[in-house]
Amino acid sequence: MNSGAYDSDNIFAKILRGEIPAQKVYEDNxxxxIMDVMPQAxxxxxxxxxxxxxNILDADPATLGPLIAVVQKIAIAAQEAFDADGVTIMQFNEAPAGQSVFHLHFHVIPRREGVPLRPHSGKMEDGSVLAANAAKIRQALAG
Known part of the structure; x- marks a missing residue:
């Protein structure tokens, strides 16, 4: 059961409309x-x-095919870009499951053996670090 209606004023909707800046990594139709501003790795x-x-509970199934294809493409590029041992992919649906921004999204996180995820603390990463990391992924996407 979906707990609420879509809120077009969520932060991701604002980013998509260009009202809030974000460090873009990849875009298609x-x-x-985008880079997570509070990265866990x-x-x-x-x-x-x-x-x-x-979230995934109310998404049009036609949205999901292209979306998951991009998740895979980005996971492969991020693993290569950061010489990671693996990739964690997370997706949350409703607040009790950990969702805090109510626009469907997947977290793609390169992982190294023995290195725990940092907490999603609210501490924002420096913009120059995010820009450099986005460039690394774009370079891996370009081949």
Whole structure:
């Protein structure tokens, strides 16, 4: 059961409309990929559909195919860009499950053996670090 309606004033909707800046990594007709401003590991990105969806529970199934294809593409590039041992992909649905921004999104986080995730603390990463990390992923995407 979905707990609420889509709020077009959520931060990701504002980023998609260009009202709030974000460090963009990749964009196509249906998807935007940005650096997470409170990364839990180096290279943590968010894959966001352009279609308005509160979460996976209310998303149009036609949105999900292209979205998950981009999640895979970004996961491969992020793993390469950060010489990671693996990649954690997370997606939360409703507040009790950990969702805090109510626009469908996937977290893609490069991981190294033995290195725990940092807490999602509210401490924002320096913009120059995010820009450099975004460039690394874009370079891996370019081949």
């Amino acid at each position: 249906s998807t935007l990929v 180096e290279g943590h990105v968010l894959v966001i559909p352009k279609a308005a969806s509160r």
